[in-house]
Amino acid sequence: AQTVTQSQPEMSVQEAETVTLSCTYDTSESNYYLFWYKQPPSRQMILVIRQEAYKQQNATENRFSVNFQKAAKSFSLKISDSQLGDTAMYFCAFASSTGAGSYQLTFGKGTKLSVIP
Amino acid sequence: EAQVTQNPRYLITVTGKKLTVTCSQNMNHEYMSWYRQDPGLGLRQIYYSMNVEVTDKGDVPEGYKVSRKEKRNFPLILESPSPNQTSLYFCASGGVNEQFFGPGTRLTVL
Numbered sequence: 001a002q003t004v005t006q007s008q009p010e011m012s013v014q015e016a017e018t019v020t021l022s023c024t025y026d027t028s029e030s031n032y033y034l035f036w037y038k039q040p041p042s043r044q045m046i047l048v049i050r051q052e053a054y055k056q057q058n059a060t061e062n063r064f065s066v067n068f069q070k071a072a073k074s075f076s077l078k079i080s081d082s083q084l085g086d087t088a089m090y091f092c093a094f095a096s097s098t099g100a101g102s103y104q105l106t107f108g109k110g111t112k113l114s115v116i117p
Numbered sequence: 118e119a120q121v122t123q124n125p126r127y128l129i130t131v132t133g134k135k136l137t138v139t140c141s142q143n144m145n146h147e148y149m150s151w152y153r154q155d156p157g158l159g160l161r162q163i164y165y166s167m168n169v170e171v172t173d174k175g176d177v178p179e180g181y182k183v184s185r186k187e188k189r190n191f192p193l194i195l196e197s198p199s200p201n202q203t204s205l206y207f208c209a210s211g212g213v214n215e216q217f218f219g220p221g222t223r224l225t226v227l
Contacts, residue, residue: 033214043205043220044218044220044221045207045209045221052214100167101147101168102148102167105150105209105216106162110159
């Protein structure tokens with residue numbers, strides 16, 4: 001079974017600064033997807049960024065980028081120029097196909113990020 | 118607009134009173150699933166469905182039932198709710214590379 005570990009339950013960052021959220025995972029699969037989801041106080045799950053394991057290039061989405069280290073099974077999220085609206089719970093997630101159109105999506109326990117004015 | 122809808126959004130009930138949380142998607146996805154979110158535990162999968170009439174247990178299925186009679190709908194049924202099922206519930210649909218989540222249902226069982 002896959003496991004996803006987020007070792008930082010809570011973090012804080014000054015507005016306009018950069019912060020990195022850590023995530024490690026364990027799997028024997030060679031092809032899979034990794035995600036970072038943002039959950040603001042509204043509770044909506046919002047996809048921030050996605051990485052396909054077979055792509056060596058790190059994914060980026062505006063101020064959000066990842067550092068994907070496949071051999072180390074590490075998938076950290078960097079938020080640049082932090083904004084107050086980035087305050088949220090962030091979940092790292094792993095997905096791999098289990099055959100016949102099915103897949104397993106496993107979440108970490110989350111990191112609560114607070115952006116301080 | 119592509120979306121996953123859930124109803125109700127908030128529900129307070131009492132132990133043992135059967136309830137159903139509905140989930141519907143308009144994206145023609147074959148795969149749908151239910152998760153519960155609890156503080157410090159992240160999201161855990163309850164049940165999933167690969168297609169109509171095909172469902173299977175996730176990591177925490179005890180106390181829940183599901184059905185998939187139509188492709189677009191995937192209701193979650195609590196036959197006899199207990200206080201330990203107080204949680205935030207999410208329905209999701211999509212493929213391995215992209216999932217769409219509903220807005221969540223906050224359930225409190227007294």
